[in-house]
Amino acid sequence: MNTPPTAVAERREAPSIGMVSLGCPKALTDSELILTRLSAEGYRTSKTFEGADLVIVNTCGFIDDAVRESLDTIGEALAENGRVIVTGCLGAKSGDAGGNLVQQMHPSVLAVTGPHATQEVMDAVHLNLPKPHDPFVDLVPQPFGIAGIKLTPRHYAYLKISEGCNHRCTFCIIPSMRGDLVSRPVGDVLAEAKALFEGGVKELLVISQDTSAYGVDVKYRTGFWDGKPVKTRMLELVRTLGEIAAPYGAWVRLHYVYPYPSVDEVIPLMASGQVLPYLDVPLQHSHPDVLKRMKRPASGEKNLERLSRWREACPELVIRSTFIAGFPGETEAEFEHLLDFVREAGIDRAGCFAYSPVAGAAANEIPGMLPEAEREARRARFMEVAEAVSIAKLRRRVGATMQVLVDSAPGLGRKGGVGRSYADAPEIDGLVRLLPPEKISKTLKVGEFTRARIVGTEGHDLVAVPV
Ligand code: SF4
Numbered sequence: 001m002n003t004p005p006t007a008v009a010e011r012r013e014a015p016s017i018g019m020v021s022l023g024c025p026k027a028l029t030d031s032e033l034i035l036t037r038l039s040a041e042g043y044r045t046s047k048t049f050e051g052a053d054l055v056i057v058n059t060c061g062f063i064d065d066a067v068r069e070s071l072d073t074i075g076e077a078l079a080e081n082g083r084v085i086v087t088g089c090l091g092a093k094s095g096d097a098g099g100n101l102v103q104q105m106h107p108s109v110l111a112v113t114g115p116h117a118t119q120e121v122m123d124a125v126h127l128n129l130p131k132p133h134d135p136f137v138d139l140v141p142q143p144f145g146i147a148g149i150k151l152t153p154r155h156y157a158y159l160k161i162s163e164g165c166n167h168r169c170t171f172c173i174i175p176s177m178r179g180d181l182v183s184r185p186v187g188d189v190l191a192e193a194k195a196l197f198e199g200g201v202k203e204l205l206v207i208s209q210d211t212s213a214y215g216v217d218v219k220y221r222t223g224f225w226d227g228k229p230v231k232t233r234m235l236e237l238v239r240t241l242g243e244i245a246a247p248y249g250a251w252v253r254l255h256y257v258y259p260y261p262s263v264d265e266v267i268p269l270m271a272s273g274q275v276l277p278y279l280d281v282p283l284q285h286s287h288p289d290v291l292k293r294m295k296r297p298a299s300g301e302k303n304l305e306r307l308s309r310w311r312e313a314c315p316e317l318v319i320r321s322t323f324i325a326g327f328p329g330e331t332e333a334e335f336e337h338l339l340d341f342v343r344e345a346g347i348d349r350a351g352c353f354a355y356s357p358v359a360g361a362a363a364n365e366i367p368g369m370l371p372e373a374e375r376e377a378r379r380a381r382f383m384e385v386a387e388a389v390s391i392a393k394l395r396r397r398v399g400a401t402m403q404v405l406v407d408s409a410p411g412l413g414r415k416g417g418v419g420r421s422y423a424d425a426p427e428i429d430g431l432v433r434l435l436p437p438e439k440i441s442k443t444l445k446v447g448e449f450t451r452a453r454i455v456g457t458e459g460h461d462l463v464a465v466p467v
Helices: 006-014 025-040 066-078 102-107 118-128 174-178 186-198 234-249 261-271 288-294 303-313 333-343 374-396
Strands: 016-021 042-046 053-061 084-090 099-100 156-160 203-207 223-224 228-231 253-254 278-280 318-325 349-354 401-408 417-420 430-434 449-458 461-466
Touching: 016 025, 016 066, 016 174, 025 042, 025 084, 025 156, 025 203, 042 203, 053 066, 053 118, 053 333, 066 084, 066 102, 084 118, 099 102, 156 186, 186 203, 186 223, 186 228, 186 234, 203 223, 203 234, 228 234, 234 253, 261 278, 261 303, 288 333, 303 333, 318 333, 318 374, 333 374, 374 417, 374 449, 401 430, 401 461, 430 449
Parallel strands: 016 042, 016 053, 053 084, 156 203, 203 253, 278 318, 318 349, 430 461
Antiparallel strands: 223 228, 401 417, 401 449, 417 430, 449 461
16 A cells, blocks of 8 residues: 555654763663653654754763763754753752753753653653654554663663662762652553563663662552552562563563662572572672761671572572772771672672762762872772672683573674673673584574573673584
């Protein structure tokens, strides 16, 4: 059937919006939500600033570098397009003189909203670029159904289970930007997960500010999924996600999990293979006094013992964590405590920031700010220890056969490709460098799993032969 010429003309004229998404996976899911709504209303997307009728910049305001990058991007969008709506964490920040920072720096932006503000962004879009009416576009099905548009490669996706955070870590301004914890209804989260698997997602990355706190705000209310009651609580959520993922052979990976006693119950689900034996636990430090000064969640817990109990229950468990070196008042002894902890806990993947004062953070008032050179030196010392631990653990994998999810495989992978094992989250961990397959008939395909024999290591990566 030929498309009527008038419909073609209408479609060509549908207004087009450019989108830049900066910052963390949580900001990315906000962008996905906005793009889903825009697409459902018939707006087109543009890959360039010049080709767009309007540009949305989703900003990050976490550390000074991120603020700078966001402000520069807004400046670029204004210079190349002129019609810019700003959303995201930076949009919620005040400037030195009070008032809104973005509006002070870039007074010609059309509108500014904070993070997680899809409706406000849509209102600003409608005001500045009226909604098109195009029944042909309105009816185009999305590959992920109710899960909407995803900005990640088709085979993995982030699933945001809550917004905001009830903690008040002294170095962090996220609660002032994103507010207190608001958990998504468990039925909605599970329905989104199912839609993603149906659409071809093979790895689901569960994210939030504090995954272990899921449901605290709604007192672990009972919701419904597939006609059955499910509590709005991490354990029930993770168990059900594992059940939904199983028929698709897909992975479920947990991020931002704090070491609360309640997490102990999730470890058996990892040992039995229902979800990946991988935990992203942002510990930030090991010394109880530093943790107290940081006002960290679970700061009173004995983390070393807890991690070792988890490893006993699930020997395959991989722990990723992030740390801060040179926090205000950190003594050499406290820092040494941290280095010993990383060695003893055998942290598989560690990231480290040198403490950097964030405008508006309570930690700036803590006495004992270390000189920048010392903070940087501690970060470098930390990374040396953490890398040695991580590389030693990687080397133990040589000779093993692992399941690898293929991320890239030019020419059907005949010359090899790149993938990840359960131990590697996308973007933040290492990779598995795949050599040409052993059998000439074997091919590799992006988004599919392959078994691979580990034959060596290369920095933070493994080298493997698909078998
Ligand atoms: S747990 Fe702490 S670091 Fe994480 S978002 Fe909440 S306040 Fe910030």
